[in-house]
Amino acid sequence: MKRIKLGINPLALLAGVLLFIGMLFPWWTLEVSVMPRPTDIYPHLIDGPASEFIGYTRSPQMAILFSLIVTCIVLFVTGSFIKGKGIAIALTVAGVLVSLAIWRFLDRIAGVAAIYNVPIQGHGVGNYGGFAMVDVYAVLQPGIYLASIAAILGVLAGFFHKKFSEKFRLNWNSNDSSF
Numbered sequence: 288m289k290r291i292k293l294g295i296n297p298l299a300l301l302a303g304v305l306l307f308i309g310m311l312f313p314w315w316t317l318e319v320s321v322m323p324r325p326t327d328i329y330p331h332l333i334d335g336p337a338s339e340f341i342g343y344t345r346s347p348q349m350a351i352l353f354s355l356i357v358t359c360i361v362l363f364v365t366g367s368f369i370k371g372k373g374i375a376i377a378l379t380v381a382g383v384l385v386s387l388a389i390w391r392f393l394d395r396i397a398g399v400a401a402i403y404n405v406p407i408q409g410h411g412v413g414n415y416g417g418f419a420m421v422d423v424y425a426v427l428q429p430g431i432y433l434a435s436i437a438a439i440l441g442v443l444a445g446f447f448h449k450k451f452s453e454k455f456r457l458n459w460n461s462n463d464s465s466f
Contacts, residue, residue: 294369294453319423333345406425
């Protein structure tokens, strides 16, 4: 009878799921009074009328950010089933990388918002070169909060990977189909 041990790290799995769901929601929304609808900004896409104003829907930085986040999702999900010290380090690094991605996203939108004198959260009067004054409402959206929780869970999953893998292990006998 051969025993197969499978360790599951629920924090890493939850981090991967939350980060994936966070990618489906916008991270920042910008509502400009003269535009017909709000513009949602995701880490990989600008969706709305402001994309026509700035001239693009995806920047090179967004492609890098998207690739980084997808890599971290894969690390979280695969690392949640694999035991080992290397995987624990990879989970911690993935959590830190997600934190850095969030920071770079916030830094980038803060830089763009400063150009037009727009707040990154709340109401303000934006201007375009001093010629056009418009009311602007900017809101951080659920996607960035879900990604933040995923980053924290990823770091914790890495630090406690051995404990979780041992506690939530499944023993399976090759001669017995039950768990």
